Amino acid sequence: MRFIIGLLLLLFVQLGFCQTDQAKLIFIDETELEGFATIKNNKILFRLTLKDKTDEWDENMVKRVIFYGYNTVFIYEYLQINERVKPRLFEVVTEGEVTLYSDFTRNKNGWNNLQDNIRSPMRSFNFFDPNADMPDIYVKRDFEEFPIDLNHNFKNQIMDYLSDCEVLVEKIKSGKLRKNQIDEIVNYYNDYCVE
Numbered sequence: 001m002r003f004i005i006g007l008l009l010l011l012f013v014q015l016g017f018c019q020t021d022q023a024k025l026i027f028i029d030e031t032e033l034e035g036f037a038t039i040k041n042n043k044i045l046f047r048l049t050l051k052d053k054t055d056e057w058d059e060n061m062v063k064r065v066i067f068y069g070y071n072t073v074f075i076y077e078y079l080q081i082n083e084r085v086k087p088r089l090f091e092v093v094t095e096g097e098v099t100l101y102s103d104f105t106r107n108k109n110g111w112n113n114l115q116d117n118i119r120s121p122m123r124s125f126n127f128f129d130p131n132a133d134m135p136d137i138y139v140k141r142d143f144e145e146f147p148i149d150l151n152h153n154f155k156n157q158i159m160d161y162l163s164d165c166e167v168l169v170e171k172i173k174s175g176k177l178r179k180n181q182i183d184e185i186v187n188y189y190n191d192y193c194v195e
Contacts, residue, residue, distance in 0.1 A: 020050070024066045025057065037065055039076065042088055059087040077101070081138065082146055090138065094183055096190030098162070101147060102135040137182055154179045165193030 023037035025046055035048040044057040044065050064077040075092040079101055090101040139161060140147035150157055159169045168188055171177045177185050 020045070020047070020054075022068045024068075025062050026064045026066065027061055028063050030063075037067065039065070039089060044089075064092070065089075079138070079140070079147060081149065093137075094186050094190070096186070097194040098139050098141055098186050098189055100183060100186040101138040101140065103138070134180065139186060150179075150182070158182075158185065162189050162193070165189055168193060 020036040020038045023035065023046070025033045025035075025037070025044065027033070033046075033048075035046055035052075036050055037044055037046040039045070042058070044062055045054045046057055046065075047054045059078040062078065064075060067074040067076070075095075076089045077092050078087040079090045080087040088103070090103045093100040093102050137150045138147035139150060139158075148157065148161055150161075155172060159172050162168055162172075162185070168177075168185065171188075172185065177188075
């Protein structure tokens with residue numbers, strides 16, 4: 001009896017780790033394909049139906065993947081942060097004239113959401129806890145080749161990057177908006193500072 005219970009438990013655990021979520025692939029040529037996906041080792045494992053064989057996709061063909069959950073949508077996009085590294089998947093936190101990306105692959109605690117499963121580091125980040133480990137964050141405009149790394153000297157970098165919006169720069173300079181409010185900063189810029 002223990003053997004059967006152990007076997008069933010093992011099977012249940014294995015099925016849990018193989019879970020795929022409803023998703024949409026957006027290819028570089030802007031065509032789309034809906035099905036089921038998960039992310040493993042910076043690759044997108046995708047299939048049209050749960051019964052189909054899984055295909056592996058990477059930055060050479062796919063621009064982004066959109067996951068649909070219970071009242072949530074998570075977007076991951078391949079982003080090359082400089083000319084020396086290959087593109088990696090980053091979470092798109094907010095989009096607009098300026099897009100905010102987050103990356104937990106370099107988390108101090110070693111947690112890597114893109115290797116293990118699909119979670120949202122920015123949405124699960126506790127902005128009210130000053131000791132919480134902030135994910136690496138980047139901003140980018142569509143016409144820019146590489147994103148701006150906001151993880152060092154944040155205040156000066158973000159004020160310089162958004163310098164065309166004096167009201168926002170003043171809020172950052174005065175301390176009314178801080179690094180842990182980066183999503184609010186980018187949303188404010190996109191909503192009120194772009195013509």
